[in-house]
Amino acid sequence: MVSSDNITNNKNEREIDLSIIIVCMNNLGYLCECLDSIIAYTFKTNYEIIIVAYFFSRENLELLKQRYPIVKIIESNEIRGFAENNNLALHQVRGEYTFVLNDDTKFNTPVVDLLFESMKQTPDATVMSPKTLFEDGRAQSCGRPKLTFWTYLLSRLKLWNEQKTKSSYTNQKGTFQSYNIVGAAFMIKTEIFQELGFFDETYFFCPEDIALSTLANKRGYKCYVDESISLYHLEGGTSSEIKMATFPTSVKGNVIFYSGNSIVKKCLLTIIITIESVLKMVYWGLKAIIGDSQAIIMFRVHRYTIWALYSTYAPKEVFLYLANKIEWFNV
DSSP, X not given: OOOOTTBXXXXXXXXXXXXXXXXXXXXXXXXHHHHHHHHHHOOSOOXXXXXXXXXXXXXXXXXXHHHOXXXXXXXXXXXXXHHHHHHHHHTTOOSSEEEEEETTEEOSSOHHHHHHHHHHTOTTEEEEEEEEEOTTSOEEESOBOOOOHHHHHHHHTTSOOGGGOOOTTSSOSSEEEESBOOTTEEEEEHHHHHHXXXXXXXXXXXXXXXXHHHHHHHTTOEEEEEXXXXXXXXXXXXXXXXXHHHHHHHHHHHHHHHHTTOHHHHHHHHHHHXXXXXXXXXXXXXXXXXXXXXXHHHHHHHHHHHHHHHSOOOHHHHHHHHHHHTTSSOO
C-alpha cells in the first residue's frame, strides 16, 4: 500500500495549495491506479483529495475508506451528470488551486508538482493542462482550438475534425495558450473557478468542459497547456447499453450549447443530426438483420437521439427518461 503521508488532513496543520477532485462511478480498478499514482509521484505540493463516490456499493465504499483513510469521500447516490457530481466536491474545496481529474487517468512522473509549478510560473494562466496520452503512449490531446457552432456543424457533416485541425492552440511545444480545455485533467485557480460558477449544470455529459473554458475566454481569462507534462488517459468508457441514454443526452447538450439562443442554428443542427441519425438507423438495422448482437443497441441509440432532439426535455431529463426506459438505474 502506497503511503499517503503527504496528503493534507487538517487545514490547521499547513496551508493547502491544491484540491484534487475525482468523480468515480463504483470503479475501484481505475480509481486505485489513479490515487496510487498521485500519492507516489507528488512530493512538493500540499494537497487534499476529494472523491465523489458515485453509486458506490457498500463493499467498494468500505474498501476505499480502508485503503485511503485520509482521502475525503462524498457519497453521490442520486443520478447526477459530470457537472453536478464535480460541483458537489467543488463547493467544499480548500485549495488555492483545483485539479479536476478523471478516475481513468494515471501517471509515472510528478504531474501534480510539475503542473502546479508551471501554473505558478505563468502569471496570466487561469487554467493549466497537461498533454494526455493513450495507454500505449500515443498523443491523445495537447490543447484544443476554439469550438463554435460552425465547427460543430461541420464535424457532424464530417467536414471538420478537431484532432486533425492545425491551430496555434494545439500541439505546440513547451507552455502555450490553448482555447479550450480537456475535462479529463486540468488545473484552475479556485477563486476564478468559483467566479465562473463552477461547471454549468445545464449540461449532463457534455459539453461542460467546453462551456467552462468558452466562458473563461469570454471573460478575459487564459487557458494554457504545458506540453512537457503528460499523463495517461485510459478512457474506460461506458457499457453499450447505457450508451442508449448517454449518447442522446450528450447530443442534446451539444445542440443547446452550440446553438445558443438562435432558433435558426438550433433548427439547422436538429435537421442535420436527424438526417445523420436516420442514415445510421438504416445501417444498424441492416446489420441487426444479419445477426450483429450490438446492432439493435446502436439502432436504438440513434432512434432515441432523434426523440431527444425533438423533446422539450432538458439534458438531465432526457437521461432520466432513457435510463428509466432501459432500467439502468432502476429509477
